[in-house]
Amino acid sequence: MLELRPTCEHCNQALPPASSAARICSYECTFCATCVATVLANVCPNCGGGFMPRPVRPAHNWKNGNCIEQHPATAKITHKPVDPAAHTQFAAQLKTIPPERR
Template sequence: MLELRPGCECCDRDLPPDTDQAMICSFECTFCRDCALVRLDGLCPNCGGDLVRRPSRPTRFLVRSPASTQRVFKPLGCA
C-alpha cells in the first residue's frame, strides 16, 4: 500500500491524499507537480527514477488505511 506522504520533498507544499498534484517515483519519494516537472524535469533527485502521478485513495478507505503523516523535506536535494 502506498504511504501517500503529506508534502512535497522540495517545497514542502501540502499534498492531501485526494490531490491530483502529487508525483512519486517507485520508492514513493513525493513531489508536487510543479517541482516534479519544472525543477526536476520529471526525474527523482534521490534515485533518478521517473516521477509519475500518484494515485489517489478514495475517502472511504482513509479511515482504515490512512495516509502517512510523516513529512520528508529535502530542499537542498532539489536545487
C-alpha cells in the first residue's frame, strides 16, 4: 500500500493525500509536479526512473474499509533536497530515454 508521503522530497511543499500535484516513481519517491518538471526533468534522483501522478486514496469507505480513514497517509517527512548541478549531469544521460525504457 502506498505511504502517501506528505511533502515533496526536494522543496518540502505539502502534498496532502488528495493532492493532484504529487508525483511518484516506482519506488514511491515523492516530489511535486513543479519540481519534477523544472528541476528533475522527469528523472528520479534516487533511481533514475520517471514519475507518474500519485493515486488518491478514497476519502469515503465505499467498500471494505478501503479509504484514507482506515489506511491513513504517513506523517514521516522525507526531505532530501537535490543538488541541481549534480542532478543536471545525472539526468542528462537519462532524460531523452523514455521512462519505460530506462
